[in-house]
Amino acid sequence: MKMSRMILLMACISTGAGAAPAGYRTVSIQQGAVCVAEAGGPAHCFARDGLRKSLPLMSRDGDRIAFISEAGPLDARQRPLATLRIADRHGQQLAAIAIKPLGPDEVASGMRAVEYLEWVGRDRILVGGSINPSSGEYLVVDTASGQVVQELIDDGGGIGVSPDGAHIATIGDAPHFSQGRPRTGKLVVDGNEVLSLAALGVSPDSRPLWSPDGKALALQVRGRGERPGVLVWNRGRRSHSLTLLPAPKQADARRALAWQGGDLLATTQAEPALPGRPGAAVEALVLKNAATSSAPALVRARPPAASGAAQTRSRLKAEALRKGAQEADVWCADCALRELPRAAGPLSE
Secondary structure, eight states: HHHHHHHHHHHHHHHHTTSSSEEEEEEEEEETTEEEEEETEEEEEEOSOOOEEEEEEOOOOOOOOOOEEEOOOGGTOOOOSEEEEEEEETTOOEEEESSSSOOOOOOOOSSSOOEEEEEETTEEEEEEEEEEOOOEEEEETTTTTTTEEEEEEOOOSSEEOOTSSSEEEEEOOSSSSTTSSOOOOEEETEEEEEEEEHHHHHHOOOOEEOOOTTSEEEEEOOGGGGOEEEEEEETTTTTEEEEOOOOSSSSTOOEEEEEEEEEEOOOEEEEBBBBTTTEEEEEEEHHHHHHSSSEEEEEEOOOOOOHHHHHHHHHHHHHHTTTTTEEEEEEEEESHHHHHHHHGGGGGG
């Protein structure tokens, strides 16, 4: 990491438990309107049309806002599931895109509601929602043309988008209703199967997590006897590793994965994260050189402190909720919040 970037991250981490970063911006849903506030100041609200709204989300550059609106009376002919709307930060509408419109003889299928948004490029947004308790449908929408450019089904814990938005990983062939056969599946990247989980004797147990450089991704899995493990696939080498892990000390505890350069950190949390309060890590394991090694060394480590960026985002969101927002997103130009995905919904936490 370059020194200037290291200084920037350290500066933002130092603000995680105290003052908010300078120049941050909050977008929220308040009483049916979309409201934008600069650095905690008074909010400017727009889209007061009486329609329900959700998932407010700033773009990566902070100049545009995406949000989901229920379909209005003018959409009655198309009968869409919802409408994806894009506005600039001053409230000027730039686009209104029907999500899953129906033709005259079509019947609704796929996602039951829009539950997830993520900016995956300057003019591309990922729109997703659950089909059943374990499967979801995701659409990549080109906001300039208003067209769906990619349709994806995920049978795992959720979709994984690389940091640059260029690659998307899903779990396929592990349907919730599987006629008695075990849920195994396959790892799919950019629409192509890259690994058979069935051949490895494992089943998915988390969403895929890309490394910071987008060259590797990690996935929590379950082996025979429900033994926990971590599967890592290297995109450039087309190679993989499977590392079995000891069971967490607490039977009901869950592990979380995080990349640290080419190493992979697996932490066990005693308490789940809540708005304004990050989860407390009680034990940690590190897979050394997991991004490139076919047999990463597994070592115990001291549980890390919560990410300064995650703490800051969680705290500022909680502050917006205390002020009356139903949902909120936080963005800033020059702090580590920029390192976090531009996503909204349960998978974003």
